[in-house]
Every structure is written in C-alpha cells, then in structure tokens.
Amino acid sequence: MAEALALRFGLNLAQSYGCSRLVINSDNIDVIQAMQEGGLFAGPAAAIIDDCYHMSRDLVIAQFEHCHREANSVAHEVARLARFSPPSTWFNEAPSALLPLMVKDSLLVSSE
Known part of the structure; x- marks a missing residue:
C-alpha cells in the first residue's frame, strides 16, 4: 500500500x-x-x-x-528523514545527505 x-x-x-x-x-x-x-x-x-x-x-x-533495494538507498533515506523531521518538500535542492546516495544509486541502476 x-x-x-x-x-x-x-x-x-x-x-x-x-x-x-x-x-x-x-x-x-x-x-x-x-x-x-x-x-x-x-x-x-x-x-x-x-x-x-x-x-x-x-x-x-x-x-x-x-531496481534492487540496494540501488534504492535514496528512497530509504528520504523515508528516514521524513520520520524525524517536519514535513517539507525539496524542489530546488536536495538535502546534502542525499547527494552521495544519489550517485551511488545511479551507478548501481546503470550497472543492472
């Protein structure tokens, strides 16, 4: 769901x-x-x-x-951030903690 x-x-x-x-x-x-x-x-x-x-x-x-769960770490980090911070939306800039995960995920997805 x-x-x-x-x-x-x-x-x-x-x-x-x-x-x-x-x-x-x-x-x-x-x-x-x-x-x-x-x-x-x-x-x-x-x-x-x-x-x-x-x-x-x-x-x-x-x-x-x-995509395999290992290539989806950005989604899991966003869910973790959402749990412990007030609701917000990022349109222009993602939180800095997500940037290394975005690179990692894109490399894993492109290698599949």
Whole structure:
C-alpha cells in the first residue's frame, strides 16, 4: 500500500511540474509488474494502482523498472528523514545527505 501511495504521489508531483517523460524505478516488484501489465492488481492497493496506471497513460513516456533495494538507498533515506523531521518538500535542492546516495544509486541502476 505504501509503495502504491508513493507512486501516486510521485506521478502527481511530476504532472504538477509538467513532466511528461518518466522512468520510474521501484524495489517493489509487485507494483512494477502491475504497472507493466496494465494496472492489473488484486491486492488491497488495487484502486491506487488503477489510479496510477490511468495517470501514467496521460504521460508521453512512462517506463516502469524494477531496481534492487540496494540501488534504492535514496528512497530509504528520504523515508528516514521524513520520520524525524517536519514535513517539507525539496524542489530546488536536495538535502546534502542525499547527494552521495544519489550517485551511488545511479551507478548501481546503470550497472543492472
């Protein structure tokens, strides 16, 4: 459920900034497969996955890729930061703690 909600939030955010070409990476294989298979999902997050699928159809390009958890350290650090700090949104600059993780993740994803 949390991964599906995060996907919907990300798609909403991308659309609100006018992004129309996206490559979405997630370490949740169930969500990625559901999106690759037309939004078909039978779990408790079925309605959210369906919303995400229809939102992705409005994009010029929406490519969904699975990445291993080791290549997704930025997402885990953002979740950790969100747990211990007040709600905020970063649009122009990411927190400095994320920059080394972004480099590491991009190297791991490109080597897969």
